[in-house]
Amino acid sequence: MSAQNEGADPLARLRGRATATGDTALIAAVAEAERAHERLALERAALQSRLAASATNAERELAKLRTLGRVAETVNSSLELDVVLRSVLDTAVEVMAAERGFLMIADAAGKLQLTTTYGIDRATVEGADMRPSQTTVRRVFETGEPIVTTDAQQDPRFNVNLSVRALRLRSIICVPLAIKARTIGVVYLDSRVAPGLFSPHDPDLLTAFANQAALAIENARLFEELRARVVEITRLEQLQARVLGSITNGVITLDARGTISTFNDAAAQTFGIDRAIMTGKPARALEALIPGITTLLNDDLLPSNPAEMEANHPTRGTLALEVRVAPIELPETEGAQGWAIAVTDLTERRKLERLHAADVEQRRAIRDAFARYLAPHVVEQLMRAPGGLTLGGERATATVLFADIDGFTELAERLDAERVVEILNRFFSAAVQIVFEHDGLLDKFYGDGLMVVFGPPRVREDDAARALAVAEALHRAATTIEADGKPLQLAIGIATGDVVAGHIGSPRRMDYTVIGDAANLASRLQGAAPPGRTYVDDRTYQRLPSKPAGEKLIAKIRGKAEPVAIFAVA
Known part of the structure; x- marks a missing residue:
């Protein structure tokens, strides 16, 4: 070793002195110091490597966060449910570099329904080995907590699942779609590429985006429901107008002996019975169709106004009828008197009136809902043409x-x-x-x-x-x-x-x-x-x-x- 190097390296000087003097204790101490110096150099190199990796990971997480934030604004600008669902899942898959994606929304009964997929056709998902882990999505939906694994093949929570084994899945992440404390669905992503695809920060990052997405999805669902209700109300109103315009009266006549002489087609249709069966029957046969009709016929003082009565129908059940009874002169028998019974079927009208009352209330509620944030002329335009x-x-x-x-x-x-x-x-x-x-x-x-x-x-x-x-x-x-x-x-x-x-x-x-x-x-x-x-x-x-x-x-x-x-x- 040169004198210059010995001067620059204290350990080298000590090593030379120990060798020259033959001091074994000093030689051992120098050797231990050199080993400690080498360990310190290795630890310093490892620390520098970890710091560089941390900086790279931080930059990657920041890029993900910026992308998710930018797309969250775009998602919130639409009220078309299909567009919102597709945008949410596509963004999650892209940012997380996943291979497959599934978005599931809870129905009215609280059961998760698959609405959107990425990287796999929905028809293919019907195969049991192609579905995401049902245990995982249910756990996330019920607890509201995200789940992530960096190697599903080694993770006992996942490696017993048929689809995980069949598809050789490595990385899996599943987060809730939540609005405050209410979970409305889940986003599930997986990949076969390599273990460790998702970082420890990804569940929090993806959950924050999912919460924003859940609000946009709920907005879109609410608007779709309101628009559908307006369309249905309009359809019922149009149906009511057609039905009310086509109602005709049933006519039944009795001769002087109280025998049914006329039972027209409208009456046959009202009661669901063949007119030939009723023609020629005594008046008491009407009691089976209109309970209380014979009492009305025998009343000395016939009501001046029509009576509302209930009748029985073999398939329609109870009918609401407007019944008018009036005496008639029979030309073929001098001085004899018969009866004419006019029957108006009010059943559908009464049903439609009840529906109309409910529709009016629904329309008022919808109008109030839109009036909170739309100008009056816009509300009126929407109520007249909800699809316009x-x-x-x-x-x-x-x-x-x-x-x-x-x-x-x-x-x-x-x-x-x-x-x-x-x-x-x-x-x-x-x-x-x-x-x-x-x-x-x-x-x-x-x-x-x-x-x-x-x-x-x-x-x-x-x-x-x-x-x-x-x-x-x-x-x-x-x-x-x-x-x-x-x-x-x-x-x-x-x-x-x-x-x-x-x-x-x-x-x-x-x-x-x-x-x-x-x-x-x-x-x-x-x-x-x-x-x-x-x-x-x-x-x-x-x-x-x-x-x-x-x-x-x-x-x-x-x-x-x-x-x-x-x-x-x-």
Whole structure:
């Protein structure tokens, strides 16, 4: 060893000294120190390797999280159930790099039903060895806890399963689709590629996405049920009109001896008996069909109004009848008197009336449900033609208006709470009337402001003009309301652009709203507008049929990389 190396390495110097002196104790100590040094170097290399692997895993988990978050927004923008289910499963399989995927939703009885598959045809799944582990999906559904295995062939929870052995499955993950504490289904993924495909963080990651997906699925199911109920109510109303228009009366006549002389086809159809069987029978034979009819015939004082009676039918059961009895003169026997019995079958009418009453109540409930988040004209359009609207997840051009009471926060600090509420209620009452008069969609109230949409779900050419008309009317209405001795003043922003319109919320409440650049820009313009003024963007201004006088400004708007052309029009 060179003198230079010995100077650079203390252990080398000690080793040389021990060798030169023959000190065995020192030689042993140096050897032990060298071994410890080698172990330390190996541990340092292993630690560096683990740190590099952890950094790679963290980057991979972050990429998964970003992808799931981005797709969750897309899923929530649609109300078409099939589209939502397919998007949820495809995303889960793609992000987790799984080979197969199964999405199961619980039916009304709480039984899991397979709705969507990935990597395998649904018909093929009917084979017992191709299905996901039923024990696994039931456990996840019942406990609400995710299950994951990194090697199903070695995991005693899975290796007894027929499909796991037949398909040589390695990695399996199953998570619940849950809304708060209620589980509505499960997402199951597996792969034969290799053990350890799913990381320890994947159950939490996939569960977070599944919870968002469950809300979107429940929204889509709720909307589908409401739309189906409206269609069914409309069908029943049409059926009722046809049935009521085709009802005819049954006619039965008795001769002077009380013998049935006429039993027409309508009567035969009503009672489900051949007319030939009844013709020529004594009147008491009618008692088997209409209990109490003979008492009515023998009554000296016939009721002036029709009597409602019940009758028996061999297959239809109890019938509801309207019975009219009147004496008739018989021309073939001088002075003799017979009887005419007119029978109207009210059975179907009464059933339909009960159904109609229930339908009216259902229609009222549906109207109330939609009225919470749709403008009145949209609700009426949906009730008239439930299949005519495409709600949820549609791209459209919208004009969005934001209006805010200037200085109201400071004003609220000076006034009593009752006075603050009174002022807001007066302003919002006037604002709602103005918005609905111009067919706007009142999206929301926020604090002392409101957001109004012109366009989806029914886009019109005059959306921009109606938005400006609402702004002008809101300014006028605000000046009629005084607060602290001064009239209110509004700052209003209006912008037009492409948006995504859809329902966002939970099964207990859904809001029809729009998201996109137009909504963001309108909010920014409102924040920039001085009291009593309205700022509109260039796209809105160009859509106005008659250009109002206004100052053109070039302004830097937060969220926009380049300056924006705006017009101060009021």
